[in-house]
Amino acid sequence: MSSGTLYDKVWERHKVGELPNGEDQLFVGLHLMHEVTSPQAFGMLRERDLDVAFPERTFATTDHIIPTTPEERERPFADEQAETMLQALERNTEEAGIEFFDLDSGKQGIAHVVGPELGLTQPGQTIVCGDSHTSTHGAFGAVAMGIGTSQIRDVLATGCIAAEKMDVRRVEVTGELGDGVGAKDLILHIIGELGVDGGVGHVYEYAGEAIERLDMEGRLAVCNMSIEGGARAGYINPDQTTYEYLRGREYAPEGEEWDRLMEYWESVASEPDAKYDDVVTVDADDLEPMVTWGVNPGQVVGVTEPVPGPDEFAGKDRDNAEKAYEHMGVEPGETMEGYDVDVAFLGTCTNGRVSDFREAAAVLEGETVDPDVRALAVPGSETVRKQCEAEGIAEVFEEAGFQWRRAGCSMCLAMNGDALEGDEVCASSSNRNFVGRQGSKDGRTVLMSPAMVAAAAVEGEIADARAFGGDA
Numbered sequence: 248m249s250s251g252t253l254y255d256k257v258w259e260r261h262k263v264g265e266l267p268n269g270e271d272q273l274f275v276g277l278h279l280m281h282e283v284t285s286p287q288a289f290g291m292l293r294e295r296d297l298d299v300a301f302p303e304r305t306f307a308t309t310d311h312i313i314p315t316t317p318e319e320r321e322r323p324f325a326d327e328q329a330e331t332m333l334q335a336l337e338r339n340t341e342e343a344g345i346e347f348f349d350l351d352s353g354k355q356g357i358a359h360v361v362g363p364e365l366g367l368t369q370p371g372q373t374i375v376c377g378d379s380h381t382s383t384h385g386a387f388g389a390v391a392m393g394i395g396t397s398q399i400r401d402v403l404a405t406g407c408i409a410a411e412k413m414d415v416r417r418v419e420v421t422g423e424l425g426d427g428v429g430a431k432d433l434i435l436h437i438i439g440e441l442g443v444d445g446g447v448g449h450v451y452e453y454a455g456e457a458i459e460r461l462d463m464e465g466r467l468a469v470c471n472m473s474i475e476g477g478a479r480a481g482y483i484n485p486d487q488t489t490y491e492y493l494r495g496r497e498y499a500p501e502g503e504e505w506d507r508l509m510e511y512w513e514s515v516a517s518e519p520d521a522k523y524d525d526v527v528t529v530d531a532d533d534l535e536p537m538v539t540w541g542v543n544p545g546q547v548v549g550v551t552e553p554v555p556g557p558d559e560f561a562g563k564d565r566d567n568a569e570k571a572y573e574h575m576g577v578e579p580g581e582t583m584e585g586y587d588v589d590v591a592f593l594g595t596c597t598n599g600r601v602s603d604f605r606e607a608a609a610v611l612e613g614e615t616v617d618p619d620v621r622a623l624a625v626p627g628s629e630t631v632r633k634q635c636e637a638e639g640i641a642e643v644f645e646e647a648g649f650q651w652r653r654a655g656c657s658m659c660l661a662m663n664g665d666a667l668e669g670d671e672v673c674a675s676s677s678n679r680n681f682v683g684r685q686g687s688k689d690g691r692t693v694l695m696s697p698a699m700v701a702a703a704a705v706e707g708e709i710a711d712a713r714a715f716g717g718d719a
């Protein structure tokens with residue numbers, strides 16, 4: 248078992264007791280909530296006549312079902328199911344006294360974008376949300392994990408969850424990312440190397456030179472996709488980059504409280520002699536912009552590299568590769584560069600932050616979206632949207648021919664009506680390329696960085712963003 252790691256320290260600090268089934272009872276510092284997974288949990292509380300124990304530790308937002316055009320956001324929504332879900336969240340949060348970042352708050356957005364940017368996400372916390380991409384928040388040096396409905400019920404009723412402690416794998420990233428290669432490329436490469444199931448039973452501690460050099464938004468993108476590599480959570484030890492990002496944010500501590508917490512934050516970082524259950528090394532030198540060729544995030548290659556052939560896989564991986572070639576219509580041995588694209592989608596909890604839009608705007612500046620491409624820019628939050636509008640980034644997108652939308656998950660999961668049609672191919676900055684993920688069973692998703700999405704939008708096919716002098 249690991250010891251002296253941030254994961255161990257934060258876990259022990261929040262452990263209330265051991266349960267007969269071997270799990271631990273863990274106190275939760277921050278609980279984020281969205282409309283999809285919370286209604287059932289509130290229903291369970293009502294059945295037992297229970298109150299919410301720590302409403303001040305829970306924050307709610309609406310992201311999955313929310314329309315992304317101003318017209319469609321008029322209430323009541325045209326989509327009755329979406330309207331019902333939003334009303335349930337409004338009622339539940341109001342009755343419990345939980346702060347809800349609603350459409351009028353100016354703070355609405357994807358839970359994993361909102362938490363960090365408002366300073367709710369802090370180092371050394373235990374953070375949960377009924378959403379698998381809660382791993383995102385680990386970028387601050389927090390133990391952050393997705394939970395299921397019964398755990399949402401438990402955290403609402405008691406402030407605690409029952410959880411099983413995982414092994415810790417240190418993912419040491421050596422070397423330096425080249426120009427036009429960023430955090431998204433790195434995490435896609437890591438998942439390609441370790442496999443989509445590689446992290447099962449583990450949390451990943453990302454460390455090493457290339458990780459330390461990432462800014463907070465890059466670190467968020469890396470930790471976001473931990474779950475796509477099978478890890479229960481992922482984190483990065485807090486450092487000056489973390490503290491500088493956090494200071495001054497709306498919900499961040501101030502004054503003496505800041506000093507007091509800073510001592511705690513510094514104390515939870517992994518010890519230099521910490522013991523890990525496993526250590527793997529990944530090299531960032533010579534990495535290219537990465538693109539997926541298949542139907543899981545681990546089926547990935549560099550943009551100028553050939554798609555691997557069936558002989559390069561064994562067993563289940565080989566079957567999965569065969570299925571992927573067929574669904575995607577890709578030829579082993581060819582590169583993904585030049586693969587036709589119908590839709591370009593920029594946003595999500597992986598790449599819907601200001602730096603992502605800046606990166607894509609650098610590619611789009613003075614360029615025009617291919618007339619055959621439907622291009623959507625969906626900020627991860629209303630805060631991101633307003634910041635991009637203030638910086639003139641939104642204008643670059645609109646002038647190039649992108650639709651500039653309101654904040655939400657949008658076409659990542661297509662729960663809000665933004666969806667692929669037929670067998671459209673989408674160049675997407677999201678995190679999942681599963682069959683049917685973007686709302687059409689024949690739809691095809693190619694995961695890539697924001698700069699690469701912009702390049703694909705302009706070319707109408709997958710293209711190397713480095714040719715645009717894009718600054719990833």
Ligand SMILES: CC(C)[C@H](C(=O)O)[C@@H](O)C(=O)O
Pocket residue numbers: 283284311377378379380393660
């Ligand atoms: C709807 C939600 C429960 C789901 C998740 O847990 O991740 C979604 O956010 C996703 O990305 O598939």
Ligand code: SF4
Pocket residue numbers: 310311357378380595596597655656659660677678
């Ligand atoms: S943006 Fe996508 S991955 Fe993130 S929470 Fe929404 S649906 Fe899930």
